[in-house]
Amino acid sequence: MCIKIGILTMSDRASAGVYEDLSGKAIMDTLNDYLSSEWKSVYEIVPDDQTLIEEALKDMVDVQECCLIITTGGTGPAKRDITPEATEAVCDKMMPGFGELMRQVSLQYVPTAILSRQTAGIRGKSLIINLPGKPKSIRECLDAVFPAVPYCIDLLEGPFLECNEEAIKPFRPQQK
Amino acid sequence: MCIKIGILTMSDRASAGVYEDLSGKAIMDTLNDYLSSEWKSVYEIVPDDQTLIEEALKDMVDVQECCLIITTGGTGPAKRDITPEATEAVCDKMMPGFGELMRQVSLQYVPTAILSRQTAGIRGKSLIINLPGKPKSIRECLDAVFPAVPYCIDLLEGPFLECNEEAIKPFRPQQK
Amino acid sequence: MCIKIGILTMSDRASAGVYEDLSGKAIMDTLNDYLSSEWKSVYEIVPDDQTLIEEALKDMVDVQECCLIITTGGTGPAKRDITPEATEAVCDKMMPGFGELMRQVSLQYVPTAILSRQTAGIRGKSLIINLPGKPKSIRECLDAVFPAVPYCIDLLEGPFLECNEEAIKPFRPQQK
Numbered sequence: 001m002c003i004k005i006g007i008l009t010m011s012d013r014a015s016a017g018v019y020e021d022l023s024g025k026a027i028m029d030t031l032n033d034y035l036s037s038e039w040k041s042v043y044e045i046v047p048d049d050q051t052l053i054e055e056a057l058k059d060m061v062d063v064q065e066c067c068l069i070i071t072t073g074g075t076g077p078a079k080r081d082i083t084p085e086a087t088e089a090v091c092d093k094m095m096p097g098f099g100e101l102m103r104q105v106s107l108q109y110v111p112t113a114i115l116s117r118q119t120a121g122i123r124g125k126s127l128i129i130n131l132p133g134k135p136k137s138i139r140e141c142l143d144a145v146f147p148a149v150p151y152c153i154d155l156l157e158g159p160f161l162e163c164n165e166e167a168i169k170p171f172r173p174q175q176k
Numbered sequence: 177m178c179i180k181i182g183i184l185t186m187s188d189r190a191s192a193g194v195y196e197d198l199s200g201k202a203i204m205d206t207l208n209d210y211l212s213s214e215w216k217s218v219y220e221i222v223p224d225d226q227t228l229i230e231e232a233l234k235d236m237v238d239v240q241e242c243c244l245i246i247t248t249g250g251t252g253p254a255k256r257d258i259t260p261e262a263t264e265a266v267c268d269k270m271m272p273g274f275g276e277l278m279r280q281v282s283l284q285y286v287p288t289a290i291l292s293r294q295t296a297g298i299r300g301k302s303l304i305i306n307l308p309g310k311p312k313s314i315r316e317c318l319d320a321v322f323p324a325v326p327y328c329i330d331l332l333e334g335p336f337l338e339c340n341e342e343a344i345k346p347f348r349p350q351q352k
Numbered sequence: 353m354c355i356k357i358g359i360l361t362m363s364d365r366a367s368a369g370v371y372e373d374l375s376g377k378a379i380m381d382t383l384n385d386y387l388s389s390e391w392k393s394v395y396e397i398v399p400d401d402q403t404l405i406e407e408a409l410k411d412m413v414d415v416q417e418c419c420l421i422i423t424t425g426g427t428g429p430a431k432r433d434i435t436p437e438a439t440e441a442v443c444d445k446m447m448p449g450f451g452e453l454m455r456q457v458s459l460q461y462v463p464t465a466i467l468s469r470q471t472a473g474i475r476g477k478s479l480i481i482n483l484p485g486k487p488k489s490i491r492e493c494l495d496a497v498f499p500a501v502p503y504c505i506d507l508l509e510g511p512f513l514e515c516n517e518e519a520i521k522p523f524r525p526q527q528k
Contacts, residue, residue, distance in 0.1 A: 077447060077474050078507045085445065093261065095253060096272075096448075097279045097290030103449045104280075104456075111499035111523045114449030115507070122253050134525075147287035155254045155291070171287045173310075269437065271429060272448075273455045273466030280456075298429050323463035331430045331467070347463045349486075 003039040003159045005031060006060035006069035008046065008053075010083050011133065014073075015047045023072040026138035027131070031070075034146060037162040042066055048074050053086035061090075061126040067158035068149065069126060070142075073133035075118040083130050084117045091121030091128060098129055098145050105144040106137060120145075125156045147171050179215040179335045181207060182236035182245035184222065184229075186259050187309065190249075191223045199248040202314035203307070207246075210322060213338040218242055224250050229262035237266075237302040243334035244325065245302060246318075249309035251294040259306050260293045267297030267304060274305055274321050281320040282313060296321075301332045323347050355391040355511045357383060358412035358421035360398065360405075362435050363485065366425075367399045375424040378490035379483070383422075386498060389514040394418055400426045405438035413442075413478040419510035420501065421478060422494075425485035427470040435482050436469045443473030443480060447504075450481055450497050457496040458489060472497075477508045499523050 009015075009024040028041060042064045046052045053074070060066045074083030088094060098120035106113030118130035118141075127149065131141050150161040150170040163170045185191075185200040204217060218240045222228045229250070236242045250259030264270060274296035282289030294306035294317075303325065307317050326337040326346040339346045361367075361376040380393060394416045398404045405426070412418045426435030440446060450472035458465030470482035470493075479501065483493050502513040502522040515522045 076507060077445065077479070077504050081445075093253070093257075093293065095291065095293060096275065096295075097292060099448065100276055100279060100452055101283070101290050103452060107453070110525060112503050112525060114453050114497060114500050115447065115504050116449060117445065117447060119448075127253070145290060148290050151288050152253050152291050155252055173286060173288060269429070269433075269469065271467065271469060272451065272471075273468060276452055276455060277459070277466050303429070321466060324466050327464050328429050328467050331428055349462060349464060 003037055003161065004042055004064055004066045005039055006042045006044070006064065006066035008044050008056055008060065008069060008071045010046060010048050010053060010071060010074035012047045012080060015045045021045055022135040023131070023133055023138055026135045027070050027072060027142070030139055030142050033167045034163050035161060036164045037159070048080040048082055050082045050086045050089070053083060054090050057086065057090045057123070057128060061123045066126055067153050067156070069128045070131060071128065072131045072138065075116050075130055075132050077115055077117070081117070084119045087119055087121055087128055087130055091123050093122045095120040095122065101144050102131070102141045105140055106132070109140065122156065125158050127152050127156065143168070179213055179337065180218055180240055180242045181215055182218045182220070182240065182242035184220050184232055184236065184245060184247040186222060186224050186229060186247060186250035188223045188256060191221045197221055198311040199307070199309055199314055202311045203246050203248060203318070206315055206318050209343045210339050211337060212340050213335070224256040224258055226258045226262045226265070229259060230266050233262065233266045233299070233304060237299045242302055243329050243332070245304045246307060247304065248307045248314065251292045251306055251308050253291055253293070257293070260295045263295055263297055263304055263306055267299050269298045271296040271298065271303075277320050278307070278317045281316055282308070285316065298332065301334050303328050303332065319344070355389055355513065356394055356416055356418045357391055358394045358396070358416065358418035360396050360408055360412065360421060360423045362398060362400050362405060362423060362426035364399045364432060367397045373397055374487040375483070375485055375490055378487045379422050379424060379494075382491055382494050386515050386520045387513060388516050389512070400432040400434055402434045402438045402441070405435060406442050409438065409442045409475070409480060413475045418478055419505050419508070421480045422483060423480065424483045424490065427468045427482055427484050429467055429469070433469070436471045439471055439473055439480055439482055443475050445474045447472040447474065447479075453496050454483070454493045457492055458484070461492065474508065477510050479504050479508065495520070
């Protein structure tokens with residue numbers, strides 16, 4: 001089974017070509033570091049529009065069959081920040097532990113980490129994780145939560161992700 | 177007033193008799209350790225079916241008048257894991273602090289603690305707390321949150337729970 | 353632009369004059385300590401009634417144009433505690449990081465901190481933050497979250513809050 005991972009950047013300005021999507025690139029670089037399994041990225045960049053975000057997420061899950069989708073941007077308190085709402089709208093169940101842990105880790109760097117509303121959830125057999133929009137928080141957040149991602153995808157009956165253990169140590173509990 | 181506590185195990189396999197319900201037993205043992213008040217358990221084991229879970233919770237609250245209900249199982253990301261949704265569906269108000277603290281404590285043991293979607297809430301005068309399904313996490317999670325449980329039940333105008341203070345120290349703030 | 357901040361106390365007893373609203377006063381004192389900008393308070397005290405709370409919040413945001421509203425009381429598990437539900441009902445988006453951090457900080461003092469259901473959210477251009485009802489937890493909670501508040505209000509296109517840096521250090525990240 002080919003492993004497909006979606007990378008979805010939400011940004012009015014980057015989608016209009018005003019600046020480069022450094023965060024999407026940071027996600028790509030980090031996943032290349034982490035994964036020893038072969039994988040293929042499905043990349044899209046959309047403006048901060050709830051309908052467009054929902055359509056992009058649904059396409060990545062339902063049509064492209066990505067087992068994992070990582071978003072960046074649109075998680076703050078500003079009027080156009082709507083990624084968590086779009087994520088919740090398309091998900092079957094929410095995973096509050098991801099946002100809690102990422103905020104806790106980011107709080108070690110900046111007190112404004114509590115302004116990030118990022119969450120995670122499951123649609124079908126796919127795990128969707130929101131990351132903040134700042135390029136330098138991408139690695140911080142993924143380092144915190146990624147050890148749980150391969151086992152989560154196992155539980156969703158997705159592909160078996162193998163990792164470069166020097167970069168990240170996935171944890172798979174013994175089955176009871 | 178007789179103190180009744182519900183113990184509800186969610187498991188397709190245990191409810192079919194495929195294996196023993198070790199987690200339900202661990203809850204019973206832990207409560208026997210904690211409580212010096214006399215109490216009576218109301219125990220049920222159901223498959224991971226949202227309607228059946230909701231019915232069992234409603235029966236324990238509305239008919240059996242349990243002041244506290246502790247569930248185990250069905251909190252993960254897999255398709256059949258539906259306990260948090262069933263809990264939220266029957267509760268009047270949610271208590272996010274329980275899930276946050278339990279995940280934080282479990283994170284000290286396993287990075288996959290963020291996959292647990294367990295929550296807590298109030299229905300009528302009853303506190304419902306979800307625990308994960310793994311037997312060894314029962315005590316860890318209860319040790320973390322139980323010190324707040326007797327005071328919570330006081331606030332819900334339920335029975336006064338007395339504890340063995342060597343096993344667990346309940347905290348009741350001075351009234352303002 | 354005149355900086356207006358709402359202070360909303362929820363209490364059946366304080367609103368009936370049974371006792372003094374020490375928590376509202378503690379919020380006022382703390383904000384006077386924190387802020388070097390001139391500001392004006394909009395103060396109200398209401399009973400624990402969801403409709404009255406929602407009306408007070410809407411008035412403070414939509415009519416009084418407060419950029420920040422701090423509530424106290426009504427965050428516990430008891431039947432009349434309904435502040436988080438009223439807050440969520442009037443908000444466009446929720447800010448889960450505030451409640452998470454405040455509970456985490458309060459947990460250093462009392463294990464019953466997990467019983468507090470306080471949250472925060474955005475309505476229009478206003479940030480609404482719930483605090484617990486106990487006077488002594490006001491300062492603890494505000495010390496934890498206030499460093500992120502001025503930047504949040506910047507992102508909401510509200511007034512620029514300046515602080516007494518000996519009392520509280522606001523954090524404004526460099527724009528990307």
